[in-house]
Amino acid sequence: MTNKEISTIFYEMADILEIKEVKWKPQAYRKAARAIEVIPENLSDIYKKGGLKTLEEIPGIGEGIGKKIVEYIETGKIKKHQELLKSLPKGFQKLMEVQGLGPKKVKILLKKKNIKNIGDLEKALKQHKLIGLKGFAEKTEENLEKGIQLFKSGKKRFDYSEVRPIAESIAKQLKKFKEVRKIIVAGSFRRKEITVGDLDVLMTAKNPIKVMDYFTKMPNVKRVLAKGKTRSAVILDSNLQVDVRVVEDKCFGAALQYFTGNKMHNISLRKIAIKKGFKLNEYGVFDKKTNQFLAGKTEEDVYNALGLKYIPPEERTNSGEIEKAMKK
């Protein structure tokens, strides 16, 4: 029994619940799944040592999910999970993994066109059967076709050692462009995770629009997913996704903090900010009432404004580092 098995089940349950438009539970299951993923200890060992109560000490795991973990440890399955799986056609929630499809669109596909899996979707796309559905037009068709291709080529995570040369080469290419001032690759790469899902590149630049033009036209770009004034995303020939953001100098620290994550770490920080009467986003720490800018130029500024010591990127996983950084 591995933690990975259980987190996969909870992710799956979250997807199905989302399609069923159940409120809040999807977030809860996802939060639990993410928490389980980053725990180094095996859940069944934790359970054997301390029982259900110890499982419930893990942030994001309460009575309901705790009991389901116990059920899996003892029986090898979770009844609620199997019920949810049965309530939808087999392979249906896989559709959510196609880029551009979320719970709403996937539901429309099933209801209006009886599309139950990726194969059905491919067929319908070839025959242009989706045009006319609410939210589906020509461009959507095009994007879904690309999304399926991408899905088939396998959206795997890359080993850190594998992406490192790619990340360095991208940073080098962008640095050569004179508009770019500061550049750093954030995300799971900066946290030096064992595997990296995509690259988050953060920059400050004189003319963001020009930088976006330059970035989306780099020679190893296979596909442009999005291109805006401050954010863009592409897929490289290697199938690695790269997101870039351009921010102002005074926000660089806040943005760097925000895009270095991880997600749970950031949510915890934002909650601390709220408690102090602040608001934290990628642009800085602000006074909630007056909206006055309080910090954001450097990461140290951001952590200090929240009453925390600086936390190195590798430790930002929401596994006790925040408590440790709280100043007495």
Add this chain to the structure above:
DNA sequence: GCCGTTTTCGGCCCGACTGTTTTCAGTCG
């Protein structure tokens, strides 16, 4: 379903981009 140094009820992070629509819902990170 989880959680609490204002809460055991009633909130639940937040902003950018796209495509479709005629002002916004859905998706993503």
